[in-house]
Amino acid sequence: MKKIILVFSFLCLWALGATAAGVKQGSVKTLVDSCGFFPQMSPDGQWLLFSTTEGSNLVLKNLATGNQSIVSSTGYPGFDAIFGPDGKVYYVTQERKKNNLLYRTGHCYDPATGKDEIVLKPQHGQVQALHAASGVVINGERQVYTSAKQVGAYAYTRGATLYLVDATGVSRELRPVADSNGYLWASLSPDGTRVMFEAAAHGVVVCDLNGSVVAELGELLMPSWYNNDYIIAMSNAGNARLTGSRIWLIAVDGSLFKPITPKEERAVQPMTAGGKVVYAVQYGGEIKQLELDIQPATPASAVSGKGKVEKVRNVKSKKDVPRVFINPGHGGHDSDDRHIPTWVIAARDTIHYYESNSNLTKALALEEILHNKGYETALSRKTNKTEDDLDLFEIVTLAANSGADVFLSLHSNATGTENRVNFPLALYRGWDDRAVAEGSHELSDMIMHFAKLNELTVWSHKERSRGDWSFYPEWGYKVGLGVLRYNKLPGTLIEGSFHDYLPERERLLSDSYCWLDAWNYSLGLDEYFHNYSKFKNGVIAGVIRWEDILRQDDDMRLYGDDELKPLNGALLRLYTDRGVMVRAYTLDILDNGVFVFSNLPPMKYKIEVYYGNEDLYISTKVKAKKNVTVYKNFMMRKDMKPKKKKK
Ligand SMILES: [Zn+2]
Incomplete structure (x- = not known):
């Protein structure tokens, strides 16, 4: 219901503000024909950086000559690379090391010379390249790299905390929005007076430097500042992510809320540079550019220094603990939730089975079990409300932002037909014999091994651990499950059993049975992390x-x-x-x-x-x-x- 109300208010604002600003006619230009995602434009507009479909290649295109070159093709460098004000590319790669923990490395690539340099050694946990007021920060949980001694202030998110670091390096933790399971895409306004971020289950928020909310801009994703008064963002399509998204131009004072791409285009992943907006087109991966007839922000210039001015700073050192991102599938008792009212003879009552309930019961159980086993966890939702039925792109971005080692999406299955079957199924992104994210197939097999041993249920068929492109060939080339698209963590979506098989649904109504599923998944995780648990x-x-x-x-x-x-x-x-x-x-x-x-x-x-x-x-x-x-x-x-x- 909430989303519908928002749409109506947006339409009113659109009508009111239509004359305040607009898009130049005929200014849309295609920069890349296919398979390009997460575009970034250099501050001088000369270079376009983008990722291929699966984050495995980071590609640089010279917009003057049309020449393309690969910046990196190892360690999943794609999706979150950025340009610094110095025109250099900053990116992070990942590698599975001891006990299958993921270690992330910071890189700097200079398009002018083609030189690639490791600027931050491998470390466990979250590592991300960020824009600072006049430079770049590669921010890790253990060590932080800055592109110059003075890079100015910057903002970032970790879990549901917003971190503001001022020009002197002093960091503050803010929680401007309660009841959110994670913040994403934090950035300071060009004039440095406000910070914008997205809070899962809440929307895009602008606050002052003390964390007081000054504007709530609605359910949008990937916001970025166009100038101090306008922002660009993409639609939050909720669970309808597959059907459409647009790029929006929004005035922070609420006077304009306007789509700048057509609905049919399914535009995603916008960013702005020098007054231009670049974005990708869902599925095909065309990258397009358009210009707006409003004054862009003045680009920040890099602080120049003599000799080696960048620095690496230690934050803290602690034990490297496996970190699991858990996505309890669906949420909010909505239309995608596969509600089945169930007449239970012994209870003489209709019990309302929702897949989201048993998924959440399993997820909360898994969180507790893993904590008892010494793991770290992050969840995409902890309640079951309409607002926390997040956009699939938001879920996968929360997983990436959590610095986790693996991604698990918990579900149960249904044939949706009269046919009744019951078996556990785990799907990872890619082909059966070639998972996109290395480790996914192994993780999937290990969890299925323990799931199939469950003797409380009766299986009709053998367990399956498959690549989603092979499992759903009718969906077309490389489509696959939405929640695994743009995921580069070793990950799997687990359909624990079939809830439209009546005896299984009756078992899923038992919290103890859901707990047991979670416990069995933890045994698979223990094996994946090489018997990490000493439980x-x-x-x-x-x-x-x-x-x-x-x-x-x-x-x-x-x-x-x-x-x-x-x-x-x-x-x-x-x-x-x-x-x-x-x-x-x-x-x-x-x-x-x-x-x-x-x-x-x-x-x-x-x-x-x-x-x-x-x-x-x-x-x-x-x-x-x-x-x-x-x-x-x-x-x-x-x-x-x-x-x-x-x-
Ligand atoms: Zn499901």
């Missing part, structure tokens, strides 16, 4: 079903033990082998029979199950193992022997 405890999990009662879903396709009715409401007690009761667990009444005992010190245990006023009883012995899921399914029979309840 000492284990998990015992299972499903309790009736051996002699069938489910009453006549017309429903059921696989294996799913033909048997699960137990509802039984009480479980967990004892050590010395007879000390350590846990109790009551099965829910949602027809899933799921139980999970987590965080158990490895030793022998006994599980006792009591059902219906203690009339039916069963027990079994089971041993918990370090950092492993031990599966223990039970069958209950109507003629089980009663046992007296222990005190």
Whole structure:
């Protein structure tokens, strides 16, 4: 609903401000014919820098001669490279090193001489090239490079914090927008008096240097200053990212809100230099340029110095810890959320299943599990509201900005047909035998290995770990999953199981079952990071079903033990082998029979199950193992022997 209101107010502003400024007719020019993204123009307008589709090549085009050359083709140099006011290219590459952690390196390339230089040694975590008032900063969590001794003030974002660094190097942390899971694209206005950034689930914000919000410009992405009064940004298309985006010209005082590209064009990734706006066209990757009839900002000039003036500054040193970016798929109970009202017999009620709910339950569980295992995490959402159903491009940019080592998008699947199947599926960007981001295939396989071992469910088919271009050949060349487009982290989208298979949906209604999925993914991550976790405890999990009662879903396709009715409401007690009761667990009444005992010190245990006023009883012995899921399914029979309840 919120988005619709915004659109109406934008239209009104457009009408009001239409005469204030405009676009020169016939000024649109195509600079690159295809496969060019994230364009950057040099301050003198002579050079165009862009990335090829997958961030694997950084290309420089001389706009006077039309000659193109490759700046770099190793370590995914694309997507976030910039020009300094000195006309040099500053970019960051990544490399998987010890234990599959990603280390990022800062580079400087001089178009005039063709010389490429490493200016910042490899370091773990976030490293990004930033514009400062009169120079460039390559900002890492451990070390920071500046292109001159004095580069002036600059701004950047890390998580949901805005950092403002003044001309003397003093840094301040600001949080102008609460309730956002991450800020992106921070920049100081040309006159240095205001800072603009985008807050996920909120929109583009301009604040003063104390963090007081002075303007809220709406749900837009990749904003940049055209001059002190106008900005350029691209549409935030929410989950409709595939259908359209435009470039907008916006007055910071609210007097103008005007699209400057046609709707059909699907324009993305704008930037401005010397009064020109350059942008890419979604899918095809044409790069275009247009000029506006308003006065551009005066470009900052590089501070010149004699000899070697740049410097590297240590920020802090801490242990390199694996960092996982988690995207709980969908959000907000919206139209893309695959809502399925489910009549649960035992509960005698309709339970509203939303994919976004089970995805978020898994994500929050995974966050906690990983913290307990000593990992660092970042999430694209922590609540389930319309606002946090982020644009897919925003999600992937948040992942890149988090400095993570891997990217996981958590989902469940549905055939969308009458056909009922159930298997785990993980998709990485690229072909089956050639993932775009190195490490993605390996990560995907490892997580699927632990997912398929889940004995609480009944799989109809083998697990799959595939490249999305091979899996969806009908989508066309290199289209693939939207949330993995422009991703260069080792990453995978996990469809844990099929929620339109009824018994599986009933399991997904159990938070314990979602927790178990998350735990199993953590085992895959432990393996990917070369047994990083020294977690000492284990998990015992299972499903309790009736051996002699069938489910009453006549017309429903059921696989294996799913033909048997699960137990509802039984009480479980967990004892050590010395007879000390350590846990109790009551099965829910949602027809899933799921139980999970987590965080158990490895030793022998006994599980006792009591059902219906203690009339039916069963027990079994089971041993918990370090950092492993031990599966223990039970069958209950109507003629089980009663046992007296222990005190
Ligand atoms: Zn999904």
